[in-house]
Amino acid sequence: MMKRITKHVMLPLLAPILITGLFFTPKYVFGCANRGYMAVAIAFITLILALVTVVKAISAKRHGEIEKSYWWILTTLILMTPTLLLLGPLG
Numbered sequence: 130m131m132k133r134i135t136k137h138v139m140l141p142l143l144a145p146i147l148i149t150g151l152f153f154t155p156k157y158v159f160g161c162a163n164r165g166y167m168a169v170a171i172a173f174i175t176l177i178l179a180l181v182t183v184v185k186a187i188s189a190k191r192h193g194e195i196e197k198s199y200w201w202i203l204t205t206l207i208l209m210t211p212t213l214l215l216l217g218p219l220g
Contacts, residue, residue, distance in 0.1 A: 137200045141207040144175045148211040152219045168219075172212040179208040 148171050151164055159167065186201035214220075 133200055137204045138207065141178075141204050144171060144208060145210040145214060147171055148214055148219065168215055172215045175208045175211045179205045182208060 148168055151159075151168055151171070154164065156164065182201050182205040186198045186205065189195075189198040189201060
């Protein structure tokens with residue numbers, strides 16, 4: 130159980146933490162444009178990973194592994210948060 134929590138919750142939560150930390154980093158550390166580029170890169174990478182996890186969830190559901198597919202859906206939702214944060218409150 131702990132391995133699943135680490136794999137499907139703790140590791141994907143690094144992306145929203147990174148983008149939130151980048152938001153609160155002072156401008157003079159990276160510069161305004163570079164912070165924006167890093168935020169867009171994080172959002173783009175996590176969206177690609179979210180698409181991969183959607184495919185894994187569909188594949189697990191087709192093979193009858195319902196519980197496993199729910200974990201992949203949770204991972205997908207967590208990986209979509211940086212993009213939602215970038216488009217919403219942190220944008």
